Amino acid sequence: MGLISFTDNGLYCKQGDFYIDPWKPVHRAVTTHAHSDHARWGSKLYLAHKDSYYLLKARLYEDIAIQSVDYGQTISINNVKITLFPAGHIIGSAQVRVEYKGEVWVVSGDYKTEDDLVSVPFEPVKCNTFITESTFGLPIYQWQKQSSIMEDIHLWVQANQAAGRNSILTAYSLGKAQRLIHNLTPYGYKFYVHGAIYAMQEAIARFMKMPAVDYLGADITKEEMKKRIIIIPPSADSAAYLKRMQPFSLGVCSGWMQVRGAQRRRNADAGFALSDHADWQGLLQAINATGAECVYATHGFTAPLARYLREEMGIKADVVKTSFGEDEE
Ligand SMILES: [Zn+2]
Ligand SMILES: [Zn+2]
The missing domain is CATH 3.60.15.10 (Ribonuclease Z/Hydroxyacylglutathione hydrolase-like)
Known part of the structure; x- marks a missing residue:
């Protein structure tokens, strides 16, 4: 033993x-x-x-x-x-x-x-x-550099904005969400996040400086929503929940996105192979x-x-x- x-x-x-x-x-x-x-x-x-x-x-x-x-x-x-x-x-x-x-x-x-x-x-x-x-x-499984994945996400958000769509990313509430917020903030983005992610941001703010984010609540103008990146946990991507954010494009951030077909199975419009x-x-x-x-x-x-x-x-x-x-x- x-x-x-x-x-x-x-x-x-x-x-x-x-x-x-x-x-x-x-x-x-x-x-x-x-x-x-x-x-x-x-x-x-x-x-x-x-x-x-x-x-x-x-x-x-x-x-x-x-x-x-x-x-x-x-x-x-x-x-x-x-x-x-x-x-x-x-x-x-x-x-x-x-x-x-x-x-x-x-x-x-x-x-x-x-x-x-x-x-x-x-x-x-x-x-x-x-x-x-x-x-x-x-x-x-062979990841792209984080910087190039962030660049891909930035281009995807820009394309969504040009087409008048909201940009929704799914990312795990502890880990992936902070990674996106921290690394996409330098592009000038602000964020609307699901309650589970908001709770994690609040917990982290007790010991570490993170960019401020807004809770994805009811009082959001349609114009402001399109400028932002919306982040929700993978478990929250039900059709009923997403409905009020239409029109939107849904991007999934997960290592599993590296494999062909994974994006389609998740009903996503875009897949970003970003893994922790x-x-x-x-x-x-x-x-x-x-x-x-x-x-x-x-x-x-x-x-x-x-x-x-x-x-x-x-x-x-x-x-x-x-x-x-x-x-x-
Ligand atoms: Zn873990
Ligand atoms: Zn684990």
Whole structure:
């Protein structure tokens, strides 16, 4: 048995008696980030990055017990050293480094290797064993640079304005939405956002400066609406909800948009392959940089990634089943 084992409650460190992103309530949870498949309700005490502090309060409950730490700050429990490192996935996202008697394991949580200019960029961490996500663990996933995707979105909005249509983007409320707001503001855009996104902006404003956005309420003039970019979560794209914003063009921001047909299946007019997860090359680079002799892939296309690591990179690699899902995509 290694330093971290795979249990019914989640990833467990027996020596330190704590879990990492448990999917059941436990006495002590180390939380990589505030997405719902990693930060679950009901644990007694959470350890998380300081930027996740207000996000966890906003998404779970206000009086949640959280011990918050900075990146690189080490906490010791039963001689097990726990240190968080940036994962570059969303604001406050962290990889968890666990060390005991010279053996080091790192749990990646969700991560991406490109700097999104909103979250602290991913930092590779040396370890013996790396538990990596593999949401987009297939060679077909190869992202364009963020700057060129933002340029594409800008051109799409301009075309919508010229045609007299509103521009509606769907983006996950924590992560993708802030990335769009931060990176499209320099083009001169202002935003109307769905309540779920507005709530996240308010939580983030408690510890970090973000461009101001307006709540997508009733008192909006038709003219002003067309000038803005409207952002809603993917779950809100029902015909009934969208009806009052007609005429509009609907753009979906998700890594899945890279694949042919995905846009049509979502009934979208445009697809932008913008992801908060590493693409295939990003995964390989990140794994390589850890120097790990053993890798466990979880979350997504695990089998193809593990096979590639074994056959092409000579790394001991296996698949491990967890309850992490495609929350933000
Ligand atoms: Zn996530
Ligand atoms: Zn996830």
